[in-house]
Amino acid sequence: MEKKSRGFQTPLTVLAVVLLVLALVTWRLSAGVIPVARAEGSVGIPILMYHKINPDPETGNLGLRVPPSEFDWQMQYLFSQGYHSVSLQEVKDYIKEGKPLPPKPVAITFDDGYRDNYTYALPVLEKVGYTATVFVVVNTIGKVNRFDLGVQPVNQMMNWSELRDMASRGIAIGSHTMDHPHLSEVAPEKALYQIRESKSALEKGLGQPVKYFCYPYGSYNQIVKKAVEECGYEAATTTHQGLAYPSDDVFALRRVYVTGQMSHQKFIREITRTKHVTENVIAAYKVDGGGYPAVYLLSKLF
Numbered sequence: 001m002e003k004k005s006r007g008f009q010t011p012l013t014v015l016a017v018v019l020l021v022l023a024l025v026t027w028r029l030s031a032g033v034i035p036v037a038r039a040e041g042s043v044g045i046p047i048l049m050y051h052k053i054n055p056d057p058e059t060g061n062l063g064l065r066v067p068p069s070e071f072d073w074q075m076q077y078l079f080s081q082g083y084h085s086v087s088l089q090e091v092k093d094y095i096k097e098g099k100p101l102p103p104k105p106v107a108i109t110f111d112d113g114y115r116d117n118y119t120y121a122l123p124v125l126e127k128v129g130y131t132a133t134v135f136v137v138v139n140t141i142g143k144v145n146r147f148d149l150g151v152q153p154v155n156q157m158m159n160w161s162e163l164r165d166m167a168s169r170g171i172a173i174g175s176h177t178m179d180h181p182h183l184s185e186v187a188p189e190k191a192l193y194q195i196r197e198s199k200s201a202l203e204k205g206l207g208q209p210v211k212y213f214c215y216p217y218g219s220y221n222q223i224v225k226k227a228v229e230e231c232g233y234e235a236a237t238t239t240h241q242g243l244a245y246p247s248d249d250v251f252a253l254r255r256v257y258v259t260g261q262m263s264h265q266k267f268i269r270e271i272t273r274t275k276h277v278t279e280n281v282i283a284a285y286k287v288d289g290g291g292y293p294a295v296y297l298l299s300k301l302f
């Protein structure tokens with residue numbers, strides 16, 4: 001009797017576990033946490049995320065630093081394949097209003113505002129006629145990367161005249177806060193200050209509207225996201241890996257994180273994939289995520 005009962009219970013237990021897993025997977029799929037292939041025909045836009053473009057190993061490891069020769073190869077590849085660079089304005093208009101984009105759109109972004117963006121990246125962009133957005137940390141303008149010293153070597157950041165020159169040559173300047181904090185971990189009023197003050201300081205210094213925001217370390221929550229919207233920004237980028245789609249939230253845009261170790265094949269794979277993948281979410285958080293523990297990373301996936 002006991003044996004029969006156990007034999008009956010085991011398949012039931014297995015069934016229950018399978019159903020539970022299925023329910024969990026379905027729920028996470030609907031929440032958009034597990035990668036799903038998008039509807040055929042919808043245009044996914046790669047928004048490339050760069051930091052430093054520098055040949056000098058002294059300026060940092062290849063997680064955040066792409067050598068100019070590699071950056072040049074990537075831009076030449078995009079150009080030769082018929083990619084059209086689009087601004088974040090065009091991405092936003094496409095997502096919010098369905099405004100058409102040119103064929104094979106790609107958006108290019110740089111985080112933090114390193115001087116090498118001006119010295120090394122700008123000439124490469126101009127060679128192929130591509131635009132980009134640079135997200136700067138206001139209190140480091142003309143100074144050094146004091147927000148990650150100790151983790152990264154000293155890097156010179158762009159000054160106001162370099163930023164103004166970038167802007168006059170068609171590069172959009174966006175905000176990456178005043179001091180590069182983890183916005184979801186500071187008090188809401190401090191987060192609000194970082195978001196609002198950086199916009200007005202940049203607009204004053206540049207003499208033009210600043211419409212785009214980038215969450216430092218990809219750190220945000222609903223309160224932070226709402227504050228970004230209410231301060232008058234029109235879109236915001238994250239460190240979530242993947243392409244941008246018409247159904248996406250313009251205040252939580254995914255990007256394709258480009259590192260200096262990336263092979264040409266991987267670069268091509270990342271910009272043409274139709275879903276985001278877990279290993280890159282983890283890689284992105286490791287570098288610009290302030291060292292989140294593995295359990296936190298897994299919790300982002302399940």
Ligand SMILES: [Zn+2]
Binds near residue numbers: 217
């Ligand atoms: Zn940053």
